[in-house]
Amino acid sequence: MGSRVELYAAIRFDWQRNQMSVRGLADKYGVHRRTVREAIDSPIPPPRRSPPRRTLVLDTVRGAIDAMLAEDLSAPRKQRHTAKRVFERLRAEHHAQVSYSYVAKYVHRRRPQLAAEAAARDAARAGVVAGFVPQCHPPGAEAEVDFADLWVRLAGEMTKCFLFTLRLSHSGRAVHRVFASQGQEAFLEGHVAAFEVLGGVPFDKIRYDNLRSAVHRVLFGRTRSESGRWLAFRAHYGFTAFYCLPGKDGAHEKGGVEGDGGRFRRTHLVPVPAVDTLAELNNRLAAADASEDARRIDGRAQTVGEAFAVEAPLLVALPAERFDTALSLTARVDRYAKIMVRQCQYSVPARLIGTRVRVALSASELQVFDGSRRVATHPRLIARGECRLELDHYLEILLGKPGALPGSTALAQARAAGRFAAAHEAFWAAARGKHGDAAGTRALIEVLLLHRRLPEAAVLAGIRAAVAAGSVSADAVAIEARKHTTATGTTTGTSMTPAAGAPAAGPQRSRAAVVTLGARRRAASLSGLPADGRPAPSVRDYDQLLAHRTGQERSS
Template identity: 55%
Template structure:
């Protein structure tokens, strides 16, 4: 099967080989019409085929104007409420009693006619889709957006949100990672960026329609902003420029749209492994500082050089800090937990059935009793997730020691590494010596020591006690205090300090005679407690009571 070009080429080749051959013979030889032969001999390029002229569908003839009116109304109507083919058929049948045209006839006509009507509506307005390059004066404009990113935090991969504020003139950008893209993270990212920049843009900051700032999107650029966001903008003295919704407004802040993806590809691949989001943000701060030497799109000057000219033009920061945390007052439940944004956090058990003041921040949750912080947790972002601190349940566990083994707080402490193998060894020794309940209570007494002593020193004290063949909480306290005074580091295996005989901290120390002493270790027993000298309670003198008995009423003689 030859194409028309190849067919024309063969016809012309035969005529060149035999100039006397007739057109009739060439038509018979190539099985085409003589008109095709004439066209081939006239030009090597086949003439274009004429498109068939199709008339309007006869079935739709009576209602073509009605269908066109429906399509014209879609041009100015809401985008998500345009006529479908099914709806056009329904309206033709119900409103005009027209059922002669099939669904496919209406579909084919609308597919051809809708682009024509759209072109007619745009004709005369000179509308062209495109972008116009803009100039950004120094110090006046910035752009803000969130981008999703993943990081391995504490051994668990989690979705984070990369906040980016980028200056439009210099390209100077500040990046921070948050557990959510809520209002607290939104405002904390601004505060951190303003601190790094040393000021606030003088004209406006460009945004899309982020929920932390916008409660409702109106027509055009009209927005109903959240009240707290308005207060924040008023405090720092800048205006917000909201881009058009959807793809139509994406180019209005194309700098930060590109910056978020560029930064993620260059600095967050593979997903960074950190102990906390605070550590990750410290890394990002160092990267931001190093990127001052980068050139944007081949610009002759670096980002840092351009920002040096831009920084003096920024508005100065306000003298007072803005309170970023959202204040809540939840009730502490019977399980010593509070509910904050559908997540559960533990608090000390003494606050059960009381209301506490909570400051909900971007990456942490602070619980206050008056002005004192009584609990601090990293903020959770997944609904119904929980965070329990073992220390908050110790007073309950003293009464219910059997609940310790299966508690979520213990499981989390083991996962985080605060409940070490030394704790497990002490617990096993205490249960073997005193039974399940009393052995667990001995462990809880040791855990209570974490409130006064450093963790590394206490682990060293536990290790020294277990190595000495004892399970006494009092001995753990003494060894931990000695380790703390000696400045023991995080290696508890080398933290066994020499034990001196005598009295320390008001406790009687004596060598036991009835317990075997392992080789290389000395045992301290606290079998008797006594108060330090000079603090013993003395009975009051009886002469005071004799004076009361000898007291006489006024006016009587001796």
């Protein structure tokens, strides 16, 4: 998958930046034109079946081979290990059933890597003069990305979050967003938000640490093994990733964003922000980013906004379609109608118990799909072990087990969120008082099922009207709810506002007038409707039956 993604990314890069033709791309990369068109249409290659990768025996003896090659660094040149000698020692000393060709390839690749690492250590021991060399960044060419820790008082609780920052190197214009994690979905969503705010993408490169969201493995030097989804994302937006050296050696390579994260946090996030949701906090950060256009970076003559005005036209335009940053997963629904996603639990409709569902996980939301149909949507949970349940998902189970409702977690969460309102409580109390606990609870559940097909305001109005009339029937609630829907959706014929000084008495209901057939026909002719050509009703056939019956009685 990785090599195909890299191929597709390279094809899309040449097609977007170098304007190469389909035939030219096919000749350059030695592939069919159909493959080039697939890469142009989508940065993600179509899936293909591949056999499971076998665990190589070589993986178990890598350490032994590295030790032999490390000994060669200090051994005489003519007494160093050859690939054949390494193979012989593995068979004799480690009893490894490994192929000679694999050993030879590994020795050929690994020997220069170990030599370069030893040379770097020797240079460090010799001492290198510390300091910094001034750099210049052309407009629109480069940007830097980093995550920084951040504490937020979220819904009254101190919560550790992460501040995503993308900063243009030339102007210093930055975009900040707060996420609950540093996962790949948050990493990609932060990029998309930044590109859309800036109106484009740097045409040269973006500098990164070795984040797990992008890098699977750090190889020799600046070579990295990147994740397939990250390669597809870069191919979609058409930019190059520059990875800094690990540790302190590479900290200075993106010093602009390193310093900006701390400065922005001290300026706009002190004291600790208190918000109900991260969306609210991100709206604040968007306003803070806009306000920094008047800021002047030390040593620069222009403000951030003035420099960005020069840089913005040089950014590469965004593609027509937005990259889907949600992570696609599958989960199994347990017997409690819950799924486990990233060590948090979410409810789904009870009819899906025992099945597998598809999950689209974004940085702030979780959506559950049964096939192509969306069946549940939850805000993404933050703390490990949290659980979010929707009472509506358990109503079919509760119809058969009404005694489970009072102590259910779903009911407790609905009450805490205000979704189980005082009107529901009043109806439940009245129903249990009239029919008993079990029957009264079933009546409440039937009322809760009305929320699936009627607006919430209409159902609550129907509950209040039914309770006021002394009824605890779900049918009565449905009738009153439909009346409320009709009344609120009609501009004439009903009045929802009482007269001045009069007490509010609810909707004023109008009596339905009796319409005769003749009146309907006259109204139809006046309104221009098609004429009713049906014959007038007659009882002639019934009169014939009556005459036949009278004749039989006389004959008898």
